[in-house]
Amino acid sequence: MSLTKAREMMHEALNLARAAAAQGEVPVGAIIVKDGVIIGRGSNRPLESHDPTAHAEIIAIRAAAAYLGNDRLTGCDLWVTLEPCAMCAGAIAHARIARLYYGADDPKGGAVAHGPRLFEQPTMHHRPEVYAGIAADECAILLKNFFAERR
Numbered sequence: 001m002s003l004t005k006a007r008e009m010m011h012e013a014l015n016l017a018r019a020a021a022a023q024g025e026v027p028v029g030a031i032i033v034k035d036g037v038i039i040g041r042g043s044n045r046p047l048e049s050h051d052p053t054a055h056a057e058i059i060a061i062r063a064a065a066a067y068l069g070n071d072r073l074t075g076c077d078l079w080v081t082l083e084p085c086a087m088c089a090g091a092i093a094h095a096r097i098a099r100l101y102y103g104a105d106d107p108k109g110g111a112v113a114h115g116p117r118l119f120e121q122p123t124m125h126h127r128p129e130v131y132a133g134i135a136a137d138e139c140a141i142l143l144k145n146f147f148a149e150r151r
Helices: 003-022 056-068 086-095 136-150
Strands: 029-034 037-043 076-082 099-104 129-132
Touching (some): 003 037, 003 136, 029 056, 056 076, 056 086, 076 086, 099 136
Antiparallel strands (some): 029 037, 029 076
16 A cells, blocks of 8 residues: 555544544544445544443444444454554454554553554454554644643
8 A cells, every 4th residue: 555545544534533532532533444445434432422432443343344234344444543452452353354554552552562462362363464653643643632631
């Protein structure tokens, strides 16, 4: 995938993250792409929905699964602005997502490159290809500014 296309996809996820921030939610956005078409979108909504599982990735996975009429998202790519947590990494594996692209690292809550590194566990039944650091600075600054405003 070209760098231009990668930035375009992450820009879509960043727009969703900005929308979450405008609603007072932690600014994380995610899209799911199949054959170059966005089939699922999500932004963090746990506060709005009173649902601790309403992370951007989960919402995007649900939308994509509904769009395809299938719980398996084989051949799909997930683009998310922040390294997924353990819950989201588990959902990514269960959905059989082919490729994960994420922006900013999450040393405290991430579960892909940090913490439990779920996709490296020998018992993990599916491991997507992982590409980290896509527009990482822009993703990290959005999060940093969001939390700075709340302190």
